[in-house]
Amino acid sequence: MKRLKTTQADYQQQIDELLAWEGVSDDNVNNVVKDVIQNIRQRGDEALVEYTNKFDRMSVSSMAELTFSEQQLDDALKKIPAEQRQALELAAERIRSYHRHQVMQSWSYTEDDGTMLGQQITALDRVGLYVPGGKATYPSSVLMNAIPAKVAGVEEVVMVVPTPDGVVNDMVLAAARIAGVSTAYAIGGAQAVAALAYGTETVPAVDKIVGPGNIYVATAKSLVFGRVGIDMIAGPSEILVICDGKTDPDWIAMDLFSQAEHDEDAQSILISWDAAYLDRVQASIEKLLPEMERRDIINTSLTDRGAMIEVKDEAEAIAVANFIAPEHLELSVADPESMAKKIKHAGAIFMGRYTAEALGDYCAGPNHVLPTSRTARFSSPLGVYDFQKRSSLIMCSAEGASELGKTASVLGRGESLTAHARSAEYRIKK
Numbered sequence: 001m002k003r004l005k006t007t008q009a010d011y012q013q014q015i016d017e018l019l020a021w022e023g024v025s026d027d028n029v030n031n032v033v034k035d036v037i038q039n040i041r042q043r044g045d046e047a048l049v050e051y052t053n054k055f056d057r058m059s060v061s062s063m064a065e066l067t068f069s070e071q072q073l074d075d076a077l078k079k080i081p082a083e084q085r086q087a088l089e090l091a092a093e094r095i096r097s098y099h100r101h102q103v104m105q106s107w108s109y110t111e112d113d114g115t116m117l118g119q120q121i122t123a124l125d126r127v128g129l130y131v132p133g134g135k136a137t138y139p140s141s142v143l144m145n146a147i148p149a150k151v152a153g154v155e156e157v158v159m160v161v162p163t164p165d166g167v168v169n170d171m172v173l174a175a176a177r178i179a180g181v182s183t184a185y186a187i188g189g190a191q192a193v194a195a196l197a198y199g200t201e202t203v204p205a206v207d208k209i210v211g212p213g214n215i216y217v218a219t220a221k222s223l224v225f226g227r228v229g230i231d232m233i234a235g236p237s238e239i240l241v242i243c244d245g246k247t248d249p250d251w252i253a254m255d256l257f258s259q260a261e262h263d264e265d266a267q268s269i270l271i272s273w274d275a276a277y278l279d280r281v282q283a284s285i286e287k288l289l290p291e292m293e294r295r296d297i298i299n300t301s302l303t304d305r306g307a308m309i310e311v312k313d314e315a316e317a318i319a320v321a322n323f324i325a326p327e328h329l330e331l332s333v334a335d336p337e338s339m340a341k342k343i344k345h346a347g348a349i350f351m352g353r354y355t356a357e358a359l360g361d362y363c364a365g366p367n368h369v370l371p372t373s374r375t376a377r378f379s380s381p382l383g384v385y386d387f388q389k390r391s392s393l394i395m396c397s398a399e400g401a402s403e404l405g406k407t408a409s410v411l412g413r414g415e416s417l418t419a420h421a422r423s424a425e426y427r428i429k430k
Contacts, residue, residue: 001268001282001306006316018307019324021235021265021373033219037194044200051191056164063202068173068184076173084171091363092143092178098365099151102384114397115404123153124387126204128196128228129181130211131172133162133188138212139175140361144368145210145231145382146179152387157181158206160196162188188213193220197228210369210382231382235373236265236305239357240326240346242317243281244333245274247353253284255330258358260301261294267305269324271317278308318342325376328357345376401427 004014039047045063052058052066060066077085108118127149131141146157159176161169163186176184185203187195193213199205208229209221221230239259243252256268272278285302289295311317318339321329325345333339336351343349347370350357361368369382396404405424412421 001270001285001302001308003278003308003310005310006312006320015309015320015323018269018305019267019374029215029219030223033190033216033223036190036216037197037220037223040191040194040200041198045202048187048191048195048200048203051189052162052187055189055191056162056166056186058163058166063185063200066186067202068186073173073177073181073184076168076170077177080170080174085174087363088139088143088171088175088178091140092147092175094363094365095143095147095367096151099148099367099384102148103151104385104388104390108393111400113399113403115400116393116395118393120391120393121388122391123155124149124207124229124389125154126156126158126206127154127387128193128206128209128211129157129159130188130192130196130209130213130217131159131161132211132213132217133164133169133172137169137172139169139171140368141211142172142175142181143179146176146181148367148382148384149210149387150180152384154387156183156204158196158204159184160187160192160203162186162192188217190216190220193217193224197224208387210386212369231369231386232371232375232379234369234371236267237262238267238269238327238372239330240269240271240321240324240328241330241332242271242321242339243274243277243330244314245272245277246334247332249277249280249284250288251353251356252281252332253288255332255356255358256281256285256302256306257288257292257298258356258361259328260298260306261292262297262301264297264300265305266301268302269307269309269326271309271311271320273311273313273317275310278310282308314339321346325371325374327370327372327376328360330355330357345374347371347376347381396427398427398429402429 004011049060104121106121108116110116129145132138149157159181161172193209195203196206196209206228210231212234218233222233237259241252241255259266260268270281292298311320322344327347329346330350331339332353340349340351348360348366360366367381367383371379405428408424409421
């Protein structure tokens with residue numbers, strides 16, 4: 001891993017280069033995705049079947065063969081080992097319990113003259129959930145995306161998941177059944193995103209698309225945004241650990257591995273004011289890496305994008321963490337609650353030596369869909385609020401309309417919008 005010190009002359013340049021991530025698609029990817037979207041819009045199911053056969057090495061003739069029935073979802077839940085079912089159900093209940101606290105309620109108040117103002121909360125009608133398939137399968141993503149939507153009151157969650165070579169993952173389908181997914185299709189890629197955004201003869205158009213995917217999926221989401229809502233354009237996974245040097249270095253090394261094993265572009269960073277401790281963690285990395293199943297991916301990730309940063313003290317560690325604004329932040333220190341209050345930018349904060357980030361990925365309860373690439377400076381984890389909308393409520397009494405109309409009249413005429421002014425003036429009591 002790269003070794004940095006905040007006191008070195010070129011530290012800022014080094015940290016900027018370390019954090020730089022261009023998630024923007026190149027022209028070739030953009031052009032490919034635009035063609036796919038246009039094809040789906042024009043030819044619907046026919047194009048969807050063609051793309052699925054081509055990219056997922058399938059040989060189906062209709063969307064009926066790519067549609068999962070409710071019976072298939074039920075069968076998957078019965079088919080998986082009891083241990084997996086129990087783990088999924090426990091995780092689901094914890095996620096559901098946590099997200100119930102996020103539900104927004106409608107509210108209103110009445111002014112002295114009888115004018116009522118407020119906010120009405122409603123859920124989205126239909127949401128599309130993209131679940132990656134191929135290199136890995138993510139039943140945890142199904143739970144983390146579908147459950148908040150259902151808690152919010154979304155009536156229909158439509159899942160799409162690619163099944164390359166026709167290989168279906170029962171755990172993903174079981175998770176869908178547990179999470180309340182209504183409909184599911186064995187499709188993926190930009191074509192699945194386009195189908196969800198515009199609808200086909202079989203796939204219903206949705207109001208919002210959530211869930212992770214590769215560069216083609218991310219590009220498609222960015223291009224259909226406006227037609228539908230999207231959750232975010234996510235970059236590679238990240239973890240930042242602040243440690244005071246008192247945690248078992250093997251634990252910290254494995255925490256860094258837990259994100260590095262996602263893919264070669266994932267980023268793992270360790271911050272400490274104890275230089276000798278950084279050496280100990282490096283030794284643990286070298287000791288533990290050979291035994292990891294995904295050691296090649298981990299090694300590339302740590303070599304290319306990982307770093308250990310030596311800071312002067314705890315205060316500087318906090319400042320560096322706030323600048324990085326990580327997706328996952330572990331505070332492996334003696335008083336994590338005190339330190340957490342000083343953290344301004346982080347997707348999720350894991351406090352204490354015993355709180356491994358991996359617990360948040362699966363079953364702690366809070367959502368694991370988090371802002372990456374420093375976007376935690378201005379965005380938040382996925383939650384129930386992403387599936388609820390707010391409508392303003394305004395009901396004027398005769399007296400309220402008369403008084404407000406006087407102000408609206410002045411402002412309307414000041415903007416040379418005479419119809420606005422006269423519309424308000426009609427309600428002013430003479």
